[in-house]
Amino acid sequence: MKPAPDKDTKSGTLHSYWTGYLLSLSLTLVAFSVVxxxxxxxxxxxxxxxxxxILAVLAITQLFVQLVFFLHLDRESKPRWNAVVLAFAAVxxxxxxxxxxxxxxxxxxxxxxxxxxxxxxxxxxxxNDQQIINDEGISP
Amino acid sequence: xxxxxTARQEAESxxxxxxxxxxxxxxxxxxxxxxTFAVLRNSTYGGPSGETLFSLPFVLAETLILLTSSFSCxxxxxxxxxxQKNRVLWLFGLTFLLGLAFxxxxxxxxxxxxxxGNGWRRSGFLSAFxxxxxxxxxxxxxxxxxxxxxxxKVRSAGLTPFNLKRLTMLSLFWHFLDxxxxxxxxxxxxxxxxx
Numbered sequence: 001m002k003p004a005p006d007k008d009t010k011s012g013t014l015h016s017y018w019t020g021y022l023l024s025l026s027l028t029l030v031a032f033s034v035v036x037x038x039x040x041x042x043x044x045x046x047x048x049x050x051x052x053x054i055l056a057v058l059a060i061t062q063l064f065v066q067l068v069f070f071l072h073l074d075r076e077s078k079p080r081w082n083a084v085v086l087a088f089a090a091v092x093x094x095x096x097x098x099x100x101x102x103x104x105x106x107x108x109x110x111x112x113x114x115x116x117x118x119x120x121x122x123x124x125x126x127x128n129d130q131q132i133i134n135d136e137g138i139s140p
Numbered sequence: 141x142x143x144x145x146t147a148r149q150e151a152e153s154x155x156x157x158x159x160x161x162x163x164x165x166x167x168x169x170x171x172x173x174x175x176t177f178a179v180l181r182n183s184t185y186g187g188p189s190g191e192t193l194f195s196l197p198f199v200l201a202e203t204l205i206l207l208t209s210s211f212s213c214x215x216x217x218x219x220x221x222x223x224q225k226n227r228v229l230w231l232f233g234l235t236f237l238l239g240l241a242f243x244x245x246x247x248x249x250x251x252x253x254x255x256x257g258n259g260w261r262r263s264g265f266l267s268a269f270x271x272x273x274x275x276x277x278x279x280x281x282x283x284x285x286x287x288x289x290x291x292x293k294v295r296s297a298g299l300t301p302f303n304l305k306r307l308t309m310l311s312l313f314w315h316f317l318d319x320x321x322x323x324x325x326x327x328x329x330x331x332x333x334x335x
Contacts, residue, residue, distance in 0.1 A: 038334050
């Protein structure tokens with residue numbers, strides 16, 4: 001039997017909560033200011049693609065910050081079942097989200113015309129019909 | 141450590157693991173809503189897009205409030221493990237008020253959108269928006285009710301091992317909702333305004 005581990009190590013310490021809080025706070029504010037700068041510069045300063053990458057990195061970093069400092073995933077004992085279930089859930093989530101986006105954008109391209117996938121903004125149905133007719137060379 | 145105590149701790153760790161598994165399946169539920177939103181985010185059907193609807197400073201305030209409530213919830217659990225009953229009640233009270241403020245801001249945003257004619261029936265984008273953010277809001281509501289119940293339990297029965305276990309699960313739930321919100325903040329609001 002272990003020599004009565006002090007209960008603080010199991011639920012983190014004051015220090016770990018402060019670290020997690022301050023890191024999350026700064027990651028949130030950085031993400032906010034990146035987008036603010038992007039919008040203020042008329043959607044050019046960090047380009048659209050860069051903003052996407054920066055925001056994804058910041059959000060995933062914050063996910064790990066909170067998992068470690070708030071949920072104490074790193075303090076788990078031996079078989080680490082929590083981490084195993086988390087990893088499985090992560091796989092399901094990635095398949096679900098990435099798969100949906102992939103399949104539906106492909107479907108959109110073939111059904112609703114290329115404007116959907118390339119232009120970004122959706123068109124009203126009449127415009128869609130017209131675009132498909134133009135693209136596919138269908139004579140009225 | 142007595143055998144009874146060891147058996148109790150073993151049962152407790154199983155309960156906490158079960159709750160963790162629930163949280164992970166809940167994240168799959170949210171993933172479905174995120175996938176729906178990602179697919180429909182440009183399907184505005186000629187209506188307004190996120191860029192015109194969302195106010196970033198307002199959402200940043202919501203985010204900071206929820207993050208702070210997650211932090212105070214963590215401090216409350218720390219005090220609970222040290223057996224400081226009054227501090228636990230005080231900190232969970234603070235967490236509760238911050239959660240309530242968050243919910244109030246969210247409902248304000250929802251009613252504002254609805255009365256401007258941008259309700260969930262306006263477009264596929266708005267349906268997906270209300271489903272995703274609304275489901276998170278429902279979770280927050282459930283968490284607040286749970287928190288109120290636990291505060292009265294702690295007030296009447298004190299920090300018993302049973303209450304401590306339930307407080308630990310509540311804090312897991314609350315931190316989990318904060319993590320979900322980070323992704324809503326990023327995917328729905330920041331990306332909605334940025335592109």
